[in-house]
Each structure stands twice: as structure tokens, then as C-alpha cells.
Amino acid sequence: MSKGLPKRSEDYSAWYNELVKRADLAENSAVRGCMVIKPYGFSIWEKMQQTLDKMFKDTGHTNAYFPLFIPKSYLSREADHVEGFAKECAVVTHYRLKNADDGSGVVVDPEAKLEEELIVRPTSETVIWNTYKNWVESYRDLPILVNQWANVVRWEMRTRLFLRTAEFLWQEGHTAHATKDEAIKETEQMINVYADFVENFMGVPVIKGLKSENERFAGALETYCIEALMQDGKALQAGTSHFLGQNFAKAFDVKFTGKDGKLEHVWGTSWGVSTRLMGALIMAHSDDAGLVLPPNLAPIHVVIVPIYKKDEQLQAISEKANQIKKALQDKGYSVKFDDRDTHKPGWKFAEYELKGVPLRIAIGPRDLENGTVELARRDTKEKNTVEIEGIENRIPDLLDEIQNSIFERARSFRDENIRKADTYEEFKKILDENGGFIKAHWDGTSETEEKIKNETKATIRCIPLDNEMEEGKCIYTGNPSKQRVIFARAY
């Protein structure tokens, strides 16, 4: 291992970029804005996928798959939608290359021009609602509760690994309902599923809320979101669930005959989380030594490192290590015994710290004599000498404790970084000195929101679902306001 990571306190951004690369999570590819998700990073994403997929299925959803390409004209069918996505989409115009006449390589074949250009999906509402049109005739065909795991492309100009990439992986749920109430319930159910996942698996506390009109999904009547706070005081939107009303049903003419025989437009929702969650996971917990992974998403729960001077000592250590490994694997934990002789224990310690493995067991000859091992926690860096006897029963409890402790630490940090501002001066001071979430009164207009954003780079993250009503005055215009909303600078 080369020298350590940059320090968070000195250059948070460099720390993040280096950590993502050195911990083998992801790297930039030769294609602008597109990342390579490396095997270790992908194994974390797989755990996220599996967990979420089960949660979706437990709430009655099934997976399906829709085309990568969207005819250009589809995008235009919903006015806000095209406005939101047309400016940053990859456009396929041709379907063939040919050898250049001058032998300089391959060029686009002008004779293979598409009649209508295709957009690489930035999100799939249009192509999916065009399909649902054929799936729905009567109320008996509803609800449709479908999810897809897919790649999408949004041509972002400034990209950062996981946080903002031109191509990213995500899931997008698209549901269709007979009533407005049912669609709203679905929208709320899914934001709750996301909050459950992010808090209880990722260990990241979130605020559930509604987006202001400015920040709403292009084509939605209401966007529910969960907002998390990173260690540098910036917010990160971790998931959104949209109540689409009848917008896409109208755009794609999706109607059903109700029990009463009347023809009506279907009500819709869509909801998604993406590989952006990887960015949130990394930034919420990790430290200057590397990743800190919550056990519920760690690809390796426990690593065992043998400490020995003479090769003869390794055999007895290996026997004990393999016993512990097997006992824990039988209980469903993932354990790695790293007995490579190409690297020293110190190197290995640093490596698994960098990779965020929650528990490390070190075993040396003296440990064997005493029937003990050294057990080190990644999150607190506590080290203890513990008895081997019964260790497979204590480690599961300890992993639960770590999961809980990681969440509590993030929650304390988050709670300490929610501040109230009653004047614009105070607001700007907090933003510059502390960051974090700021609860402030706002007059409810997009104009004011836009001005605050332009002047301070802070946006309204959400209007919390459990918000208290409180009379007050907009920090910017002084106009009356009935509740505080949550502002922050955000990723």
C-alpha cells in the first residue's frame, strides 16, 4: 500500500475520490462520465440490490424489463418531462459503421441513418406507459406493480464517481392504479421502504419529505424524497418516489373501465434509487483510514489475519482460524482467512481497514496458548483480547451492535447539524460556517427559492412529512410562511 488517504478535514473531495479508487469500489472509464464499478464495489451494490429486491417483492412488486431506447417523439408527449430530460440525453442517430473510404478506420455510415432518432433512456416513464396502454383494459388489470433494474444515461457535464455519472445503475418502479388514493398510498409506501433500507441497512438516518415544485420530478404532481447528511455537511438525496397523477396516462392514453362501467385514466407512480447510494454509504461513515461498512451490507463481515514468525506456526493458527471461519459461515456470515505469505500482517490490517471490513481477528502463537484472539472493530478501532471459546456466538451480537452504533453515530451527527435560521444573514452564516440542514421559513414561491439558490447554492431539500406548523416570515422576502422547510447545499 502506498501512502495514506488525503484527510477529510483537509480535502474532503480528494479524500472521497481517492477512497473510491483505492478501496476498489469504482474508477473512471475512458468514456467521459461513465464509470467502471470494480468487483469489490459491485459486491456491495449487489447486497443493496438483493436487499431492496426482496423488499419490493415483499410489497407485491415483480420485475420486468423495458427497452433501453426511447423514440425521440415519446419524450415530447409529457411537456414537463421533455423539458426535464431533453437537455442531457444520449442520442442514437445511426445503426451502422463502415470502413472509411480513405482507409482511416471506421466511420458512421450515412446511409444507415435512423428515421427517428432514439434516446438512451434517462428514465423509463414514457416507454413503460406506452406499454401499459396495451396491458390495461378494465379495473381487473390493475394495479400493475412492476420494477426494473436497469442502466440509464443522463449526459451530466460535471461527473463524480457514484454521485453523478453519465451512466448509472438503478431500479425504477412504475405502478398503475385505479384510484388516486391507491396511487398516493403506493408512493408513500415506497418512500417508507427506501427510508427503512437506508436507515436499517446502510445505517444512514434520513428525513422524509416532499420536494418543492422546483425540485420535483419532471412530470410528477408530487415528489417524496429521503434526504441524508454527509460528513462534510452537504445533503444527499438518497431516493425519490413520485406521484404522477394521471399525467403519463393522459400522455399515452392509458384508460380503464371501472366497476361502474366508466372509462377513466389510470393513476401512476414511479420511484427509484441508484448507484448514488454507494456514494452516500461511503461518505456517511468512512474515515481517514478508509471505508467503514455497516455489517448489513458488508461483503466480508470478518477477516482473520494470522500473525507468525516461523512457517511451522502457521499450521496450528490455520486450524483454529478455519474452525472459527466455519462456525461463523454456518451462521450465515462471510469470513475471509487471509493467509497469503506475500504480505505482512501490518499491510493486511491497513488493507482491510481501507476496505471497511467490520471485524478483524488476529491470531498469533501466544493467542493459541491462551485460547484467545485479538478482535478489532473497524468502526471504533477498539481492540480487545477475547476468548476463542464461543466466539461464534458473540460475534453476531457484536455485528448487530456495530450496525446499531454506526447508525447512532450518523444520527447524532445529523441531529447536531440541523439548525434553525430566522434571518437571511443567519442562514448564510450557518451555511458557510457549519453547513448541515437549516430549517427556515420560506414564502412558498419558486422565485424566492431560485434566488436563494443562486446566491448561496443552497436548495430546499424537502418539506418534512412530519413538519410542525409554525407561523413565521420568509427569510428572504419577509412574506408570511406557515412552516419551516429544510435547506442545504447538496450533492
Add this chain to the structure above:
Amino acid sequence: MSKGLPKRSEDYSAWYNELVKRADLAENSAVRGCMVIKPYGFSIWEKMQQTLDKMFKDTGHTNAYFPLFIPKSYLSREADHVEGFAKECAVVTHYRLKNADDGSGVVVDPEAKLEEELIVRPTSETVIWNTYKNWVESYRDLPILVNQWANVVRWEMRTRLFLRTAEFLWQEGHTAHATKDEAIKETEQMINVYADFVENFMGVPVIKGLKSENERFAGALETYCIEALMQDGKALQAGTSHFLGQNFAKAFDVKFTGKDGKLEHVWGTSWGVSTRLMGALIMAHSDDAGLVLPPNLAPIHVVIVPIYKKDEQLQAISEKANQIKKALQDKGYSVKFDDRDTHKPGWKFAEYELKGVPLRIAIGPRDLENGTVELARRDTKEKNTVEIEGIENRIPDLLDEIQNSIFERARSFRDENIRKADTYEEFKKILDENGGFIKAHWDGTSETEEKIKNETKATIRCIPLDNEMEEGKCIYTGNPSKQRVIFARAY
């Protein structure tokens, strides 16, 4: 349900297309050549994915993710590769749309032209080897054993659901090794993994072999394949594993320092199976009543249908049905109790036949009195009255028997349809009258292969790995040949 499917004997192609749509497997989308994989079809694909993914991991592979887009120039780096894929690829030329000046909608923004066009990946060798370049320095970095699950695009002109679509889902393994031997072993290991999966999960017997030069992957030194036979006598290539030699390592300058300190190019393999397997699964086993699914891949193993005249009877039936359901679920089987009152039992029987559910249990009031149920096998259409007592212990055995019987039936059919031809006349007669696999002598030249293909539409499916050596004369040229190869018309 509307009228039945077309009959296989009358119009195999129409039968297939209708079955795919009516059994809710897939449908064509509005985007030419791109399909929608519907929830039921996708649930079968998910079972395939999960099974294969475990097999890949059990053989030491991990998943990762590489970009959707490939810079045009990358494709040209390997000469055969560009020749093979340039003629049918989707080309991204712009990254933005804008509102048309005449208000007619959105148009491509000419100012947002990419400096270098991007190809939507038809396969990922180029972008992956360009990445491996940075991952490999010494022999300690090898082997790289990586797989990715992804969508790819090949602009096929004539498409058919699952069998040939412009976009399809697949997995592509890409491995890098220090020695030629190790790479060849990996190539062989993976064709064996595929054969294991296709035979033991899909219930489809395969012939393992090598492709002739004409049919080889563009950029490979050797392509291993598994070839299956469909009920209409046409062959289907079910999976391929390529030994790439040092071709891509040379094209992308991927070198490593060996134990001896020498700098050498890395040896590569790639291997893939796709949603095409869904087509093979459907065509190998299904009948005029619908799908026949092997239990190892069936999303629902057992469906229970209540038969009753009076609503009061349903409760007692439901109790018993739910007992059976629970007992089977506890053993890991998927059971559906269809107690919908909107459809009659006859409708449900036809529906689950269409969907290929391996076992159907029907329970009526008289069954309850007798402590029996009617148990029907989808594959043989056998119906038996069986005792409820202990049914949860007999059904697992029966499902194993069905799995086995489906495979054996396909194997008998396949074996009956391997014929030898010693003259070109005989060859053409078998092709037209029987189809199937034809073992014939061939002089080993691409020219002869090409001529036979043009005249008969039959191609060399493979040179079997376990081929007997036999002196003979090429059926086309009369030139000497040392072994028979396998010809067929193919999907």
C-alpha cells in the same frame, strides 16, 4: 382466454410467437427490434440468472460493471472484432435535444455533437481490456475472473422475441490469465458450466463442440459452444466460450511481469449466454397447450385450484389448500393457491397449462371427504387421484421425476434426430425431410462451408469435443476429411 394456440405441426413459427405473448413472457415494443420482457417471463429469467450467478461464483468469479458506451476507435483496435460488429451497431452521435425553431417538437441539437461517436456495446471486450490494462502489472494481479450482467445491442434486421432482438440481456465473463494453458482451461470450464446449466436446469441436452473458423467469435482463436435441438428440427446455439489468445491483450497493450521478470502479454477468454436461452427453453419442451417448464426453473411449482359449486364449500377447501401450500413452501417450493372467484376452474386449468406450471392440484368437496386431491402433471398431462396425507413428501420426488423426464424426452428426440449423411444428395434430403443434426464429412475449408450454407441454409454447428476420428470424403468437394462435423439449419 381466447381460442387456443396455433398448432406446432401446422405453423411452428406462429405457435412460438403466440405462445411467447400469451404466456406473458415477452412482447415487441414500439422500438424496432427491442422487446419488453413481461413479469412472468422475467421471473423465469431471474431464476436462470440466480442459478448461473451462483455457478460463476462457485468457480471463483466476481461481478463488476463496465460502461454501456464504447468509443468508436476502440472497436477498430482488433481487426476481426470491428469487422464482426461494426455493421450492426447503434451509434450515439449527439448528447442533447433542443426545441425545434418551428415549434414542431424536439430535434437533435447540432451544437451537441460528440467529438468521437460512441457505440452502444454489442459486447464488451474492447472497453474491458482497455480497463484491464490498468489492473495488471505483475503475475500477482492475475488471473482476473470477472463477469458482468448487462444489456447489449446488435442492430439485427430480422428480429424474433428472445431469439434475435436488437437489445438483449446477457452475462459476459471476461478473464485474464498468465498462461495460455490456464486460459484454455478457463474457456473449457465455462463451456462445461453452461452445459451443466442447460442440461440440468433447463432440461435441454446439448452437444459441446468447437466452432469452425467461419462461425467463430470475431476476435477469438477458438470458440467453444453448446448446441441444442428444437422441436422443429432446427438447432440453437445456447452458449459460447471464447479463447481469445493474446488478441485483445495486444490490441490494448495489456502486459504483465512474470515470475521470471519477463514482460508478456496476458491471455484472455470471454463467455456468454443471453435471453436467447429463454427461446431455447420455450421451444425445447412446450406443446400445443402452452409452456412446459422444468421444475428447476419454474417460478411456480404447484398451483392449487379449488372446485366448488357453493360458496360455503370454499372455506373447507381453502383450509386444506393452505395447509398443503404451507407444507410445500416450508420445503422451499413455490405454490400458488388460485381462489379467485372471477374465473372458472376450466379457465384456470387452461391458464396454468399455458404458463407451464409443472403440477396442478384440484380440490373439490368430494376430495375432502375422501382425503384426496386430483394431481395433474403438466409435462405428460397424467392425472391421478392421490392421498393428501404426506403429499408434501411425495411432491418433491415427483418434481424431480418431472425434471428428469423432461430432459429424457428432449434427449430421446435429439438422439433420434442425429443422422449421418454420406453424400450431398442425402444431406439435402435429410435437411428437407427431417431437419435435425446431420453428421457429415467436410473438407475443412471456409469456402466449402460457405457454399453449403448458401445452397442449403445449413451451417456447421460444431465439431464435437468428443468426436471420433473417421476417414472420409467431404460431401461437397469429395476432398479427404478426418472427422464428421455437425451441420444443421439453425436459429
